[in-house]
Ligand SMILES: NC(=O)C1=CN([C@@H]2O[C@H](COP(=O)(O)OP(=O)(O)OC[C@H]3O[C@@H](n4cnc5c(N)ncnc54)[C@H](OP(=O)(O)O)[C@@H]3O)[C@@H](O)[C@H]2O)C=CC1
């Protein structure tokens with residue numbers, strides 16, 4: 001069947017949440033295709049039509065209308081619902097259409113497409129590796145040519161071109177492996193930090209003390225994540241087949257290292273941390289292009305005043321030590337994904353980890369702080385409990401438990417999130433532009 005020329009293509013977006021709106025607005029602005037047909041749930045039709053007035057979009061009542069008129073249909077709904085939404089609207093797909101999903105985890109999307117789409121429909125999926133508030137230019141856009149020809153793939157890439165993203169070609173399987181390696185444990189770390197602060201009942205940035213260096217990055221990213229929708233994180237943790245055991249290992253690594261700290265088993269602790277470091281940051285790894293973030297970079301975004309004369313106690317950085325230990329235990333080499341398919345959050349987090357691990361004196365200070373000074377032992381104890389809790393929640397595959405845990409902490413942070421998101425966005429932009 002002949003494919004339409006780009007200027008004659010009608011693009012359909014089912015699910016006008018944050019990502020759907022971001023795509024719709026950018027594609028409509030480019031004006032390179034014939035029409036953009038969009039819908040959300042039928043009960044939201046009138047409100048959506050009003051909201052989208054004058055933006056060059058054709059707002060439709062439901063997914064049947066979008067599917068039957070569009071040559072390229074993007075499902076941009078919650079991963080938890082992808083099967084039921086595709087089951088409902090998939091059979092209405094226009095003959096010969098190309099279908100994609102924006103879901104962050106592809107195993108359920110693939111299963112839904114294979115089960116419910118007619119055979120004449122091609123599957124060339126997409127996934128923007130950034131949140132809706134990050135400009136798409138230069139960020140990774142994964143393209144998955146699953147069922148269809150080169151011409152189908154090319155048409156999809158031409159349709160997505162106005163986003164000016166960097167197209168990365170992966171299979172469905174590799175997508176889930178790469179995103180589990182970059183996102184699952186990263187999110188578990190930040191979610192656990194937030195839960196620990198909530199359970200301690202104090203905001204780390206409201207203690208009146210100066211917070212600089214990598215602490216600022218931790219706080220801003222944690223708040224950034226808690227400012228997003230819970231289902232995005234729940235979906236990729238619970239439904240990605242490669243994510244669960246990584247999150248479990250992260251909790252185990254945090255717990256193992258914490259036990260070595262409180263039992264003051266310094267030689268064992270040091271041996272384990274240095275073994276992990278040598279695996280993740282081998283000194284002779286020419287392929288690894290370090291980010292080399294510095295205190296000066298982070299301190300531009302410090303909280304409080306350095307002139308208060310207060311010297312912050314040394315931190316054990318348990319969340320960072322556990323990350324590298326987890327990667328080493330599972331033999332994951334995250335460097336491999338840094339250039340190709342890292343999200344902005346992962347790149348920043350990796351930079352923070354590297355900042356600690358590429359400096360032996362800093363690493364030794366963390367070991368001493370954890371096993372001797374024990375200045376952060378009570379925080380670390382809460383962190384271990386929180387990491388285990390998130391891991392159990394993911395193992396149990398409970399979306400409602402996940403939502404409850406997430407919202408309890410995001411409510412605790414309410415009021416802080418907006419301010420921090422602004423600072424977090426500036427920080428991401430500044431720090432990520434520091435790359436060699
Ligand atoms: N936010 C992010 O940072 C990123 C998200 N993604 C992925 O993109 C997808 C969308 O995420 P995002 O836009 O953030 O989430 P949103 O919750 O903002 O958007 C999803 C939208 O789809 C709607 N929806 C659900 N069922 C239907 C249906 N039957 N018909 C029409 N619309 C429906 C939802 O309605 P309701 O709320 O009532 O359920 C909601 O408005 C997810 O799979 C997510 O994992 C990918 C990259 C980044």
Ligand SMILES: O=C(O)C(=O)Cc1ccc(O)cc1
Nearest residue numbers: 104129130131343344345346
């Ligand atoms: O950068 C991150 O890890 C984020 O938190 C934003 C995000 C969330 C979900 C995705 O599918 C892609 C990017």
